[in-house]
Amino acid sequence: MKKWMIFSLLTLFLFTLSGCYERETTVYTLEDVQSQITEIYDQVAPMTVAVVSYDEADYAIKVGHGSGLIYDRTEAAGVYTYYVITNYHVVESQAYLRIYNGINYYNATPYAVHEPEDLALVTFSTPDDLPYYGVDQFSGNKVVEPVVGSFVIAIGTPLDLDFFNTATIGIVGRTRNTRIVQHDAAINPGNSGGPLFDLAGNLLGFNTWKRTTTVTSDGEIAVDGIGFAISMTVAKSVITSLRVTQTSVFESAKIGITVMNISDAITEKFEGVRPVFIEETQEAGVYVDSIVPLRPAVGKLFVHDIITHVNGEELVNLESLSLLLSGMKFGDTLNLTVRRYVNNQFITVSVSITV
Numbered sequence: 253m254k255k256w257m258i259f260s261l262l263t264l265f266l267f268t269l270s271g272c273y274e275r276e277t278t279v280y281t282l283e284d285v286q287s288q289i290t291e292i293y294d295q296v297a298p299m300t301v302a303v304v305s306y307d308e309a310d311y312a313i314k315v316g317h318g319s320g321l322i323y324d325r326t327e328a329a330g331v332y333t334y335y336v337i338t339n340y341h342v343v344e345s346q347a348y349l350r351i352y353n354g355i356n357y358y359n360a361t362p363y364a365v366h367e368p369e370d371l372a373l374v375t376f377s378t379p380d381d382l383p384y385y386g387v388d389q390f391s392g393n394k395v396v397e398p399v400v401g402s403f404v405i406a407i408g409t410p411l412d413l414d415f416f417n418t419a420t421i422g423i424v425g426r427t428r429n430t431r432i433v434q435h436d437a438a439i440n441p442g443n444s445g446g447p448l449f450d451l452a453g454n455l456l457g458f459n460t461w462k463r464t465t466t467v468t469s470d471g472e473i474a475v476d477g478i479g480f481a482i483s484m485t486v487a488k489s490v491i492t493s494l495r496v497t498q499t500s501v502f503e504s505a506k507i508g509i510t511v512m513n514i515s516d517a518i519t520e521k522f523e524g525v526r527p528v529f530i531e532e533t534q535e536a537g538v539y540v541d542s543i544v545p546l547r548p549a550v551g552k553l554f555v556h557d558i559i560t561h562v563n564g565e566e567l568v569n570l571e572s573l574s575l576l577l578s579g580m581k582f583g584d585t586l587n588l589t590v591r592r593y594v595n596n597q598f599i600t601v602s603v604s605i606t607v
Contacts, residue, residue: 285403288451289421292405295453297417298383299323301353302409303338303360303374303445305346307542311359318342319408319446320351320374321458322384324495334358334382336374337491338445339460339482340365343372345510347542351376354416362545364494366501369486370460372445373494385447389455390492395484396454398424398433406437406459406479408446415442425478430485433457436477448481457481500546505582505607508547511538513569514558529556529593536560537567537591548605553590561589580607 304317320338327333336351343349344367349360351374360376389395398404402424409416422437433448439459448456462479466472493499517539518526526532530539540557543549553559560567562576563586580586588603 285451289403289405289419292449292451292453293407293419296385296447296449297407297419298353299385300407300417300447301336301351302413302416302442303336303342304350304352304357304413305343306348306350309348311348311350311357316342316346317352317409317413317442318444319442319459321445321447321455322382323390323491324387325382325384331377331379332381333375333377334384335363335495336360336376337447337458337487338372338374339458340367340370340372341460342445343374345544347510347544349374352413352416353382356380364498364500365546366490366494367503368501369490370482371458371487371490371494373491385455389484390488390495395488396450396452396456397430397485398427398450398456400424400427403451404433404435404437404456405449405451406435406439406443406446406481407449408439408443408459410438410440410442412442422477422479431483432460432486433481433483435479435481437479439479455484457483458487502582505580505584506544506547507553507577507586507605507607508544508549509540509553510542510544511559511570511573512541514539517541527556530558531591531598534558534591536569538570538573548607552603552605553588554592556593558591559588560591563587582607 299322301320301322302317303320305315307313307315318338320336322334322336324335325332343362351358351360358376358378360374363373363375365372404422404424406420407417410418420438422435424435426434433456439462443459446459448459450456459481514537537558537560540553540555542555543553565576567573585604585606590601590603592599592601
């Protein structure tokens with residue numbers, strides 16, 4: 253009993269805020285901390301969502317997901333357009349997305365992305381009046397900066413949708429690099445893009461990855477408690493730029509398609525039955541499985557196209573395509589020859605794409 257009384261009387265140094273607030277030190281009892289965690293979760297969980305990707309336009313088969321935060325919206329004629337912040341790697345190469353808020357799914361589209369900083373904006377529209385975080389922390393010249401030892405709450409959907417909006421708590425472990433927040437709140441696959449808050453409800457950043465192993469003289473060993481979030485120092489300016497300009501920033505030159513060998517497409521996608529849009533005589537080339545939003549192939553190539561040549565070189569399969577594109581740089585123009593099924597007949601189309 254004596255130990256419990258002493259424990260219950262312990263107070264915890266919680267956090268020091270700097271930036272848009274005056275510097276202050278706040279002391280909480282354990283009961284205060286528990287109450288604050290619950291209060292903050294209740295406030296921000298309704299605007300934290302899962303960003304779900306699918307392999308087809310019918311949204312029948314889920315292939316992955318990340319997390320995100322609804323941070324802004326616009327309204328026109330009774331329809332709201334919502335803006336969701338997530339990681340670039342959550343939406344990379346994904347043509348079919350939905351936002352899940354624990355109740356409904358909403359068809360979504362990438363709005364703009366910033367590959368170098370691993371951030372993305374995704375939009376969806378609905379007449380539903382949904383909660384959103386607001387843009388206050390994305391305006392002005394200052395941000396709330398975490399300090400070592402301050403408590404943080406990570407919210408997201410780890411592993412699968414059964415764990416939608418799981419909350420975990422930890423502390424800030426290091427702040428030397430102002431571009432990231434190192435913390436030990438548990439994050440796992442699926443948490444990517446989910447928000448990280450302090451106990452005042454301030455947005456500190458967006459979870460992006462965790463360190464799981466390291467190599468020592470004894471070999472590779474497991475690592476615990478080292479997670480990273482993209483800090484608001486970075487996210488504030490990047491998200492504002494994406495929102496205002498709708499201009500994406502990429503660090504890798506890509507056409508913006510997902511492709512398969514023709515034989516694999518017939519076997520895996522169409523259960524061994526050659527579909528009408530793949531010619532009986534077509535063996536060489538690659539099958540276009542999806543078009544990635546925001547990349548240069550949009551509006552020039554289409555699902556079911558067969559790419560047969562690149563810059564006059566015949567394609568045999570995926571390996572030959574990879575070899576032909578291996579030296580591709582931004583600004584390069586690719587001249588593609590495509591077989592396309594249109595109005596019940598096959599035509600040959602020449603397509604030029606500048607990456």
